[in-house]
Each structure stands twice: as structure tokens, then as C-alpha cells.
Amino acid sequence: MKYWLAIFCLLFSCTKPIVQEVNLIPKPQKLEVTDGVFSLSFNTNLIVDSLFYAESDYIKTLLNLELKGNGNTIELFKKEGLQEEEFFLNISEEKLKIEASTPKGIMRGIQTLRQLIPTKKGVVKTTIPCLKIHDFPRFSWRGMLLDCCRHFMDKEFVMRYIDLLAYHKMNVLHWHLTEDQGWRIEIDKYPKLTEIGAWRTEKDGSIYGGFYTKEDIKEILAYAKTRHITVVPEIEFPGHSVAAIASYPNLSCTGDSINVGTEWGVYKDIY
Helix, strand or coil: HHHHHHHHHHHHHHCCCCCCEEEECCCCEEEEEEEEEEEEEECCEEEEEEEHHHHHHHHHHHHHHCCCCCCCCCCCCCCCCCCCCCEEEEECCCCEEEEECHHHHHHHHHHHHHHHCCCCCCCCCCCEEEEEEECCCCCCCCCCEECCCCCCCCCCHHHHHHHHHHHHHCCCEEEEEEEEEEEEECCCCHHHHHHHHHHHHECCCCCCEEEHHHHHHHHHHHHHHHHHCCEEEEEEEEEEEHHHHHCCHHHCCCCCCCCCCCCCCCCCCCC
16 A cells, blocks of 8 residues: 555656646747745735836726725836846736836836736636746837728727737737728818719619818827827829719829729729
8 A cells, every 4th residue: 555655656756847828929938937926905015216207107997996005115227238128027916017118118118918817707816827027129120001991990999900900919009091982181271182083883873982171180199199000191193093083083194083992803993
């Protein structure tokens, strides 16, 4: 009996310790998980370099905490000599420190922290695994296209899209704003672009479309700036311009009146 008990204990002694798995997108250049957890609570304090005040406001909103406690600390510090989006994230039981040379780098570190936070709502005390991360992007341009012409997305959708870009450490929103099937930008000098070009009559007779006012665009750009996302608008001419020509026929070579596009394909109405 003692023999089999000894064998049984020996088998269990050979098993590897369980290491908490950390899933991050994209995978960091260097990641080391250490022992312990950082407990995020109403008692957590925030210490910030003056360069990162704007990012400190973002992290307070993100965590929904005042971060004025007298317990463990979150630190946003400047570290000289790093690339623009490079950062270090070191988490121990008493301190969560993000270091970078620029606000962009700090924001990428904050988004990494965001991915480490459990998604359960209503939790009074949140724990984050202790670890060490050193990360920087492989590519300087990491963009995503959003086509709001063929299918219109409202302001709230665009802002949510920007938030997801930041979350996955993308840095460019390629915003497709003019097409055969719709014109989406308000321009005071050319009001027909949105009065006519922003709307199309579908085959079932329904009216479909929408556009962004100047105030909408200002709000979206400010939202993107806070998250260090560059917005690149795409305005197409002479191709993909049926919506513009429907609004102002004189823009075409023929001057013929046409309707905003409702189908896919090649349009020859500019000739």
C-alpha cells in the first residue's frame, strides 16, 4: 500500500505548475508573467507625469474610478529614448507602472492594460495578473477602412469603431466618405451634396442614407485624437462620384441629370 501511495505522490510532483494565460492582441514583443495580482479598487491612487495629463483623464474614465486612494498605485511615467509608440508595462502587487517617451506610447500601454481587465460588470474589486511587458509596433501604419457610403454608419457607430481600433492598437482610421451610392460630408458651399447626394431611393421605394454634419465630424475627430487615432478621409474624384454628379450635374462631362447610385459596378456617367 505504501509503495502505491509513494508512486501516486511522485506522479503529482512531476506536474508543471499552472501559469495564468494572458491573451493580448497583438501579442507583445516581450511578456513575462510573474506571481501575484494587482488589486484595482477605490483605494487605488494615480501618479502621473505632467506630459500625460490627458491620458490620465482617459484612464480614469476607462476604469470609472477617481484614483485618489492611499493604497496601491498606477503610475504613468516618461522614459527617455523610446520609439513613438513603444512602452513598458510593469505590474506588481503594489504598483502598476506604464512608461513611454510620448503620449502615444502611454496610450498603447493603457490599451494593453484595458485588455487585461476582466469584462465583468459591477465588480467592486478587480484583479490584474502581475507581469512585465515591453512592446512596440512592427508597422508604423496600422489602419482600418470604414466605408460609410454604401452603408451609412451613424456618429455613435464611428466612435465605437475608433474605440475598437485603439483597443487593438491600430492607429489609422481610413474613412471612406464619398461614393456612387452616397455623399456623407456636409459642405456649406455645396449644400446639394447632402440634400440630394446623401440619399438614394432603393428598389423597394424606401429612402436610404444619411450624412455627418460639421459638428459630427469635429466630435469624431476630437474622440479619435484622445485615443491617438489618425483619421484619413477618402474623397473620390473623378471616379466613384455618381452621388456628387446627381447633386451637381455640371460636374460631369455631359451635364445629364442622374440619380444617386443604388447598385454595384462601373458607372460611366462622368463621360
